[in-house]
Amino acid sequence: MSEPETNETDRRLTVFLVDDHAMFRAGVRAELGAHVDVIGEASSVAEAVSKIAAAEPDVVLLDVHMPDGGGRAVLDAMRRSHPHVRFLALSVSDAAEDVIGLIRAGARGYVTKTISPEELAAAIRRVADGDAVFSPRLAGFVLDAFASRPDVPVADPELDQLTNREREVLRLLARGYAYKEIAKELFISIKTVETHVSNVLRKLQMSNRYELSRWAADRRLV
Amino acid sequence: MLVVRIALVVLLGFNGLGLLLYAAFWAVLPQQVVTSDPPQRRDLAMLLPFGAIGLGVVLLQALVFDDSVAGTAGWLIAVVAVGAGIIWHQSDPTKRRLGGALPQQPWLAAVVAESDRRFFLFRFIGGGVLVATGIIGVVAVYAPAGSFTAVVNGVIFALVGLLGVGVVAAPLLWRMFNQLRTEREGRIREQERAELAAMIHDQVLHTLALIQRNSADIKEVQRLARGQERSLRNWLYKPTASPTERFAAALEQAAAEVEDTYAITVETVVVGDTECDERVGALVAAAREALVNAARHAGVQTVSLYAEVEEDELSVFVRDRGAGFELSGVEDSRHGVRGSIVGRMRRHGGKAEIRSAPGDGTEVRLIMSVARESVAAAKEAAR
Numbered sequence: 001m002s003e004p005e006t007n008e009t010d011r012r013l014t015v016f017l018v019d020d021h022a023m024f025r026a027g028v029r030a031e032l033g034a035h036v037d038v039i040g041e042a043s044s045v046a047e048a049v050s051k052i053a054a055a056e057p058d059v060v061l062l063d064v065h066m067p068d069g070g071g072r073a074v075l076d077a078m079r080r081s082h083p084h085v086r087f088l089a090l091s092v093s094d095a096a097e098d099v100i101g102l103i104r105a106g107a108r109g110y111v112t113k114t115i116s117p118e119e120l121a122a123a124i125r126r127v128a129d130g131d132a133v134f135s136p137r138l139a140g141f142v143l144d145a146f147a148s149r150p151d152v153p154v155a156d157p158e159l160d161q162l163t164n165r166e167r168e169v170l171r172l173l174a175r176g177y178a179y180k181e182i183a184k185e186l187f188i189s190i191k192t193v194e195t196h197v198s199n200v201l202r203k204l205q206m207s208n209r210y211e212l213s214r215w216a217a218d219r220r221l222v
Numbered sequence: 223m224l225v226v227r228i229a230l231v232v233l234l235g236f237n238g239l240g241l242l243l244y245a246a247f248w249a250v251l252p253q254q255v256v257t258s259d260p261p262q263r264r265d266l267a268m269l270l271p272f273g274a275i276g277l278g279v280v281l282l283q284a285l286v287f288d289d290s291v292a293g294t295a296g297w298l299i300a301v302v303a304v305g306a307g308i309i310w311h312q313s314d315p316t317k318r319r320l321g322g323a324l325p326q327q328p329w330l331a332a333v334v335a336e337s338d339r340r341f342f343l344f345r346f347i348g349g350g351v352l353v354a355t356g357i358i359g360v361v362a363v364y365a366p367a368g369s370f371t372a373v374v375n376g377v378i379f380a381l382v383g384l385l386g387v388g389v390v391a392a393p394l395l396w397r398m399f400n401q402l403r404t405e406r407e408g409r410i411r412e413q414e415r416a417e418l419a420a421m422i423h424d425q426v427l428h429t430l431a432l433i434q435r436n437s438a439d440i441k442e443v444q445r446l447a448r449g450q451e452r453s454l455r456n457w458l459y460k461p462t463a464s465p466t467e468r469f470a471a472a473l474e475q476a477a478a479e480v481e482d483t484y485a486i487t488v489e490t491v492v493v494g495d496t497e498c499d500e501r502v503g504a505l506v507a508a509a510r511e512a513l514v515n516a517a518r519h520a521g522v523q524t525v526s527l528y529a530e531v532e533e534d535e536l537s538v539f540v541r542d543r544g545a546g547f548e549l550s551g552v553e554d555s556r557h558g559v560r561g562s563i564v565g566r567m568r569r570h571g572g573k574a575e576i577r578s579a580p581g582d583g584t585e586v587r588l589i590m591s592v593a594r595e596s597v598a599a600a601k602e603a604a605r
Contacts, residue, residue: 175491
């Protein structure tokens with residue numbers, strides 16, 4: 001998406017891959033080799049849970065769809081015991097219920113598998129820094145889910161509504177703008193853009209809006 | 223058919239031979255299936271001949287043998303016949319014919335055929351009571367006259383008989399119910415599997431074959447893979463909406479066409495949806511033109527398409543990070559931009575704005591304001 005080089009000099013990040021397709025793991029490992037250290041991989045939920053606990057990576061790249069419960073199961077097992085490990089969901093699917101479900105389970109971002117290696121590396125760094133990563137489609141879903149509907153009462157305005165600024169940022173994300181470009185367009189700093197996106201992520205995880213719980217609840221595929 | 227019935231009625235005279243034959247034929251011979259819809263239930267009126275036959279037997283017996291015992295026996299046989307007839311007749315002939323799933327014995331099948339539970343129960347109990355009464359009666363009549371114990375014995379025997387039938391038939395019935403159920407489940411699964419197999423065969427295998435054949439041509443391979451991915455996604459996730467009716471579906475179709483034609487990726491994000499009308503159609507056409515321009519001139523693999531439906535306006539953004547161009551320099555020569563995008567939007571009461579600079583990509587912004595009521599109505603309809 002943008003500036004993958006920002007913190008590259010600090011320290012190489014450690015990344016763990018969870019995906020049931022060996023071919024895909026090998027591909028990602030090769031692509032990411034130049035940017036981060038891939039310190040382990042797992043092909044099943046059980047394997048992932050034990051190996052991540054041992055390896056303690058900075059970021060886990062997590063496949064949404066796996067035979068025995070998927071990324072959701074890994075997140076549920078790891079979130080409490082290892083809060084410092086950050087999760088970035090990676091999937092071929094961009095169905096709303098998968099995306100929202102994983103974000104609400106604790107993933108800090110979501111990207112599709114068609115993402116370029118540079119963008120993936122940038123996304124990993126962003127997640128490692130505690131920021132959020134939204135694909136254009138995820139931004140679209142969020143706009144959709146938080147659309148103001150006159151007939152739906154808002155229980156908690158702080159959590160259930162987006163501010164105008166957050167809405168603008170999401171719109172630009174959905175239009176394919178990188179953070180840097182959004183900052184330029186809105187005359188704000190990149191850091192501010194990141195703050196807005198992180199706030200949206202928090203709302204996405206905490207809000208009880210009907211659309212969110214519905215999407216999070218009905219996952220049609222595993 | 224009628225002739226046969228008359229002949230049988232005549233045969234009745236010979237000690238009820240006709241009745242027996244009729245019953246036997248009726249049970250064994252398949253009833254002619256009337257194929258015209260809807261499949262009708264067995265007519266209640268068809269019970270009439272049965273009753274009449276029973277009555278005839280009784281009358282004949284009473285006339286021929288002036289013996290009261292035999293006469294009563296005839297009565298009772300008639301009651302048994304009618305009871306059996308009820309059990310038998312009320313079953314649905316089309317269901318009875320349910321085919322290989324049901325066991326060979328037609329009478330069991332008749333009992334199993336689940337048409338209406340209450341009706342089924344009624345006929346079963348009613349028929350059972352009649353049969354029992356008949357048996358008791360026969361026993362009572364042929365037993366030494368006036369013996370009360372004989373009647374009690376008769377009742378017991380009848381109950382034992384019914385119980386026996388129940389014990390024998392129950393596991394069989396149970397198995398049949400199960401068989402039927404698993405059969406039905408199996409059929410449904412089989413159907414789903416067949417549908418999936420057909421889809422995979424028609425689409426996925428076909429695409430894989432094409433990819434193998436065109437493996438040297440990267441563009442073609444990408445185009446094939448992209449198209450297949452899109453159709454699988456649609457198959458998995460999307461409720462199908464008609465592109466002629468819904469804004470989002472129309473945009474997605476336009477994006478798909480451009481992807482297929484120019485072998486690029488269009489990242490489509492649509493927020494909200496609305497009904498299509500002439501102006502929405504124009505907006506979609508302008509967006510399509512913008513996508514085509516980006517695909518042709520930008521020289522990039524990915525183009526972003528974002529559309530949002532708001533209360534009072536529809537907006538579409540087409541953006542690429544490609545070559546870009548100097549707006550003032552080329553405007554006149556490029557009919558696509560002037561006529562198909564800017565002009566079209568203006569004609570339909572919308573506006574188009576193009577931002578571009580050499581080396582900095584291009585963004586086309588299309589905005590169409592809509593009357594508030596129509597959007598509200600569309601939202602209502604969508605709900």
